Amino acid sequence: MSSKINQSPRHVAIIMDGNGRWATQRGKPRLFGHHAGARRVREIVRACPDLGVKYLTIFAFSTENWKRTQTEVAGLMSLFRRYISREAKALLDEGVRVRFIGDRIKLDEKLVRLMDELELMTADNSKVHLTIAINYGGRDEVSRATKRLAREVKAGELDPESVDGETLARHLDTYFLPDPDLVIRTSGEARISNFLLWQSAYAEYEFIDTLWPDFNKKIFADIVGSYSSRNRRFGAVTT
Numbered sequence: 001m002s003s004k005i006n007q008s009p010r011h012v013a014i015i016m017d018g019n020g021r022w023a024t025q026r027g028k029p030r031l032f033g034h035h036a037g038a039r040r041v042r043e044i045v046r047a048c049p050d051l052g053v054k055y056l057t058i059f060a061f062s063t064e065n066w067k068r069t070q071t072e073v074a075g076l077m078s079l080f081r082r083y084i085s086r087e088a089k090a091l092l093d094e095g096v097r098v099r100f101i102g103d104r105i106k107l108d109e110k111l112v113r114l115m116d117e118l119e120l121m122t123a124d125n126s127k128v129h130l131t132i133a134i135n136y137g138g139r140d141e142v143s144r145a146t147k148r149l150a151r152e153v154k155a156g157e158l159d160p161e162s163v164d165g166e167t168l169a170r171h172l173d174t175y176f177l178p179d180p181d182l183v184i185r186t187s188g189e190a191r192i193s194n195f196l197l198w199q200s201a202y203a204e205y206e207f208i209d210t211l212w213p214d215f216n217k218k219i220f221a222d223i224v225g226s227y228s229s230r231n232r233r234f235g236a237v238t239t
Helices: 019-025 030-051 070-093 109-121 138-154 165-170 217-227
Strands: 011-015 055-062 096-101 128-136 182-185 204-207
Touching: 019 030, 030 055, 030 070, 030 128, 030 217, 055 070, 070 096, 070 109, 096 109, 128 138, 138 165, 182 217, 204 217
Parallel strands: 011 055, 011 182, 055 128, 096 128, 182 204
Antiparallel strands: none
């Protein structure tokens, strides 16, 4: 089956790359760029309803990002806490439901508590579904899902012969989300960096040179608009 899409992507996922380079270009420390990038998130979330985007998933911190300097990691964790505290009321008032994906085991207790509170606070919202990936990696996610499946099989709760793709998908962090229609990566890098590996099997990709702190509503709208002109074949031959 092949057809023009002719509609906005329902679910957009974004790899928000380039904060550090943006800061370096301005003679500032990398954390200056991360703070600018966090402010940009607000604009993009607010743009979603007008663009027909119901679900937005953003890659905030990967399982590999722990390899960065201790100063940068600590600064990012502080930024996440500040972002949640500062934006919670606005997200609630604007109808945004927030959920987090990733392994929380390595995150500090205060951050996890704030994440839990924001998820609970916005649980009844449905205008935009914002999912934030923190300490997330696609391979790690699949590994954790597989362990959950194995425990259920061992406990006699799951017949191993019944396990298929849908079974695994229900055990992923993103079990509550539709698969992304469009994945955007900023900063000129053309790789997916272990982000939503399972879920993005048939997503459309857009790699752009713009650094994340410069990514704005107009750029977002242009990409969403161009999405409708693509053909999605899902493995079929064009007729």
